[in-house]
Amino acid sequence: ILLPHAAIPGTLLAILAFSMIGAGVGAAGTSLLAMLASGVVPERRAAAAAITWIMMVAGIVMAAATAGSLIDPFSEQRLATVSGGVALSAFLLAWAAISGIERRLVAPAHQNDDAPSASFGEALREIMADGTARRFTIFVFVSMLAYAMQDLILEPYAGLVFGMSPGESTKLAGLQHGGVMAGMIVAGIGGSAFAGRRPSDLRWWILAGCGGSALALAGLAFAATTGGDWPLRVNVGLLGFANGLFAVSAIGAMMGLAGAGQQSKEGVRMGVWGAAQAIAFGLGGLTGALGVDAARGALASDGAAFQLIFAGEAGLFVLAALLGVRVTMRSASPSMVAAPA
Template structure:
């Protein structure tokens, strides 16, 4: 069978958009509210965001649960429910934490635990459903489309919430935040209605000799850890996403300190970067389908090219850090976003192709392991970049060289990621030495 059609892929993309909208609410909007409106130290929301990433270490368990069940939809809907409820609790906690630190803080930790668990359950099961249902030649385009829709969900939710929150009040925050969370829960209910039942009735054709074994969670996890290719891909995901996320918290401070940009100008620079990300995703979505993309090895050139392009852009920022002045910063940042978008979507497409390669460990567990690796890298990346710049600025005493050191380190990580990608997406060998594409 041909697998999921484009309309069905768009419907799954709406779920991804809903996840992005709620995560924006919790990690971006509430971060600002806690620091600016309630005067909390920035370490509090930063710690809560880091905690929600740590909770996503549970992704393999959620993936295993969806593998064992006959349907993944209940796991997605259940995860979205936990996510939406966690966001609503987080809104209330943010209003309480300044006046009642113990109670508000405890409630906030509970809320971000639920947010992390909800993202893990819904996101992992959604990716597993895509991996199982999308035909090989559509995987690159499907990954691009769903991630573009996630970014669109973030943009729409941010613009809507931002417009409705002024003038700010706690009542407005509660109404708007709860409205976004409920809308982002209801939309997946409508998008998923009846979709997976048709997939079960008309499954994607698989090789006749493909094993259909199931196993306990421990056996499935041990299989992945014992699988050299799976371990290698996990390491690639970690290194590449660590490099990808290290500039998240330092790009705008860099623009302000070194190029003397105003807050509005640095925010626009962030928009330039995200525009590049979107274009990179579109290019891979179209090119990955037109010029190969049935197998992970077909996407290797996109992944490697994206990693090396990201390294080149970061090397440019390292030069800009000590030259400043007339350096074409906007073009440099756009190139960084474009290369990031190329590698990220190609890597997700390869991940979808590799997900079904196990005998006992099925799509959900494998997606869970790689999702957990990505979450750890994202949590560590932003923190490492920010702390690294602080330490370098303190040690060197000059802003430019401090940022140069961190950008150069990130560029090096992307070069390492490119080398890992070449190995991680290579064709697998059977015991008889015959090439077998993953």
């Protein structure tokens, strides 16, 4: 509402608001992963994390579908009203969900009361000194960077290249997250995360998820200069499905490796990996958005700009697939494997 009448104050307020959203999401997500790793028995950690992600994605799908229906016919006042309603509903629901949760949390299932507590700095040095943990940190960063790059540009892509309205493009994002949820469920039913297997058992799921995401992004890159008849909704749904396969298998590997350290507790290691994930997610969204804007200015073509960014994102997923397969294969050594179910 403020931007059309006072561009500078409106822009500063928008920067502050988005920064607060990012900080809140990063802090809450990292703390939740640490709580899952330290408060759930080892054989159920991956399942708990996967179910948490599925519920999160289900909420995104519901919110996107509802908001997409409500903001058409589009107006700035209508957008502000719907956005405010979504934000207030999310806050109240989150408050109700976490109220008193630490009092109800059972004692950590895997702890040694006699072991000295390690500081975050000591835990970080231990992880960086551990080859497998260090490579997994890099894998988390690269894969989440690739995962997040289309987050802020998919809807503008649908509008600029395919002529979709804001409501239609919002529903398209809901379709993508519906695909993510379906991919997570398929991976879980397939036995990867929910069976409590070793990280090395998950490498084919990671390869399938990252490889499928790269192919789907290559399709979006190709469609950027063809538009029109391209089956965009199918392409976006397949991208979400592959993202879901990757996400749930990465969660399973993360939980399996969380207890591999000799001194660090699971929560601290998950905190480090959660921080890498949060930083990469924020940086990915920023890189994708700034990259498209810069490419549009340099190439003077919307389609070519999106094509460049989607192609780069596909390349990152290929790199993530190679890193993920390598790190999970190396984790097969006895010292790096979490206790099987």
